[in-house]
Amino acid sequence: MxxxxxxxxxxxxxxxxxERFSSAHVLNVHGHLYLIDCGEGAQIAMKKYNIKMNKIEAxxxxxxxxxxxxxxxxxLNSMHLNNxxxxxxxxxxxxxxxxxKLQIEAANTQLSYKIKYNYLSEEGLVKLFDSKHVEVFSFPxxxxxxxxxxxxxxxxxxxxIKKEFVKNHNIPxxxxxxxxxxxxxxxxxxxxxxxxxxVNFQLNPRSYAYCSDTAYDExxxxxxxGVKLLYHEASFADDLEDVAKEKFHSTASQAALxxxxxxxxxxxxxxxxxxxxxxxxxINQAKxxxxxxxxAYDGKVFEL
Amino acid sequence: MxxxxxxxxxxxxxxxxxERFSSAHVLNVHGHLYLIDCGEGAQIAMKKYNIKMNKIEAxxxxxxxxxxxxxxxxxLNSMHLNNxxxxxxxxxxxxxxxxxKLQIEAANTQLSYKIKYNYLSEEGLVKLFDSKHVEVFSFPxxxxxxxxxxxxxxxxxxxxIKKEFVKNHNIPxxxxxxxxxxxxxxxxxxxxxxxxxxVNFQLNPRSYAYCSDTAYDExxxxxxxGVKLLYHEASFADDLEDVAKEKFHSTASQAALxxxxxxxxxxxxxxxxxxxxxxxxxINQAKxxxxxxxxAYDGKVFEL
Numbered sequence: 244m245x246x247x248x249x250x251x252x253x254x255x256x257x258x259x260x261x262e263r264f265s266s267a268h269v270l271n272v273h274g275h276l277y278l279i280d281c282g283e284g285a286q287i288a289m290k291k292y293n294i295k296m297n298k299i300e301a302x303x304x305x306x307x308x309x310x311x312x313x314x315x316x317x318x319l320n321s322m323h324l325n326n327x328x329x330x331x332x333x334x335x336x337x338x339x340x341x342x343x344k345l346q347i348e349a350a351n352t353q354l355s356y357k358i359k360y361n362y363l364s365e366e367g368l369v370k371l372f373d374s375k376h377v378e379v380f381s382f383p384x385x386x387x388x389x390x391x392x393x394x395x396x397x398x399x400x401x402x403x404i405k406k407e408f409v410k411n412h413n414i415p416x417x418x419x420x421x422x423x424x425x426x427x428x429x430x431x432x433x434x435x436x437x438x439x440x441x442v443n444f445q446l447n448p449r450s451y452a453y454c455s456d457t458a459y460d461e462x463x464x465x466x467x468x469g470v471k472l473l474y475h476e477a478s479f480a481d482d483l484e485d486v487a488k489e490k491f492h493s494t495a496s497q498a499a500l501x502x503x504x505x506x507x508x509x510x511x512x513x514x515x516x517x518x519x520x521x522x523x524x525x526i527n528q529a530k531x532x533x534x535x536x537x538x539a540y541d542g543k544v545f546e547l
Numbered sequence: 548m549x550x551x552x553x554x555x556x557x558x559x560x561x562x563x564x565x566e567r568f569s570s571a572h573v574l575n576v577h578g579h580l581y582l583i584d585c586g587e588g589a590q591i592a593m594k595k596y597n598i599k600m601n602k603i604e605a606x607x608x609x610x611x612x613x614x615x616x617x618x619x620x621x622x623l624n625s626m627h628l629n630n631x632x633x634x635x636x637x638x639x640x641x642x643x644x645x646x647x648k649l650q651i652e653a654a655n656t657q658l659s660y661k662i663k664y665n666y667l668s669e670e671g672l673v674k675l676f677d678s679k680h681v682e683v684f685s686f687p688x689x690x691x692x693x694x695x696x697x698x699x700x701x702x703x704x705x706x707x708i709k710k711e712f713v714k715n716h717n718i719p720x721x722x723x724x725x726x727x728x729x730x731x732x733x734x735x736x737x738x739x740x741x742x743x744x745x746v747n748f749q750l751n752p753r754s755y756a757y758c759s760d761t762a763y764d765e766x767x768x769x770x771x772x773g774v775k776l777l778y779h780e781a782s783f784a785d786d787l788e789d790v791a792k793e794k795f796h797s798t799a800s801q802a803a804l805x806x807x808x809x810x811x812x813x814x815x816x817x818x819x820x821x822x823x824x825x826x827x828x829x830i831n832q833a834k835x836x837x838x839x840x841x842x843a844y845d846g847k848v849f850e851l
Contacts, residue, residue, distance in 0.1 A: 283591070284588045308654050309621055309654060342646070345642065351691060387655060388655050
């Protein structure tokens, strides 16, 4: 099956630590890499977890609080030092363009590639782009400054014959359309290979939603309805619901409620306040409401 | 003896790696902390090496290439989250002030403390400040954009009686001036304590010079004449002297020549190009010219 794989580069909150860098996720859809938020040290984490920075096709920055983008300028600079040529799509709020340009100018540098700035809006579910393999949407979150979540939906894939099978068997040309239309393959010795075993196909497209920083908002569940993997911030434990509301953040149970309402398959929570040395308190609170809850940590990989 | 201690937070060059973050040094002079350059991840390294960020009294940024300051905005933001109140002195080139202000504004934040911007000039040895315990100077380096090195000179310390001795002995009041003027102390039982053993004094003030990024320039040796500890970049091995010149950087031997000419006691080299997996080549080349050469690495502490 083609890749649909999430790597968490940073799972911490406002102040990065050696154990938990600030928010940054990389989603690999069929070999195409998308970076979602880019906290300080994201490029260092990419080296650590073997993510090739110049393979990133687009970057999505949810909002302009530093723990979600202070690593971006360093990454853009390193892409330049690595002689990137391919245009980079950046989805963000203003004035991130000015912030980047000012720093590039101060270094008296001209980047080796072009950045295309695409500005986010907070008007409901907005399609950001549509490629052969994925559609990406933004949706508004409730935070102290303009903030968006992102939804990645895999497109239905046409069938393809497993590469390994093609390599190991001498398949006559005329058999390819038959196999792709659903027939079993019979080789020259009369061996029968079931179509299911030799063909890749994806009945249920996979999807990933990322909710960086947000107060509890049931609308988020609508935007993410039916998502396979949902990341939702859970800065605080339930006893600090008032603090969460005041700071436009969520509790563990609130994240779990959104997962339940959206009928997600799996919930990842992260962006934990540094006050929690042991995160199991937050995980357990979420699990009471949504059993399939997993803790985000730096270096964690989810393959769907 | 009072502290005069250097901690290296980042010893790498343009592209940070998990093993070597970009340039950042912390100098502790008698308990007062000074941060010199602030590459990406410096605040994370501070947590790792137990440097208290809110104890930093002033920050010196040598120039506006990202590997020397991309960690600054994150650190300033975390100082705010830690509720710093004390004014912070920042020594830098323009437009670092604009770069910082734009990012603080984008986050809709007002810092809990004031930053005082002090702009560097490239006109020879310039005294930046003068406190009870240290004088700090800037001096020009030769780089692609305006760039300064920094020289920290400890002030001559007046004598003081060792705290431990005062605590453990009942010293009559009238003895204090006598001991401080050089007399041995005789207690009530007639025991004699040699002045040398009970008094702290610093005959030779300690000093540290930091040369971040520079082409080979003999004037640097004049600015740093007689320095105890010299940090000089050594981006390249000797066979790449032409590349070093073209990129306004130095080779290992050039760093060593500056150490020899300035009659430094010890040379630290760092800012190694990532092409050198093993840094011993560069260390050995420097040692041929200046024996007392040490490799900079992340977390290294030098106590003078």
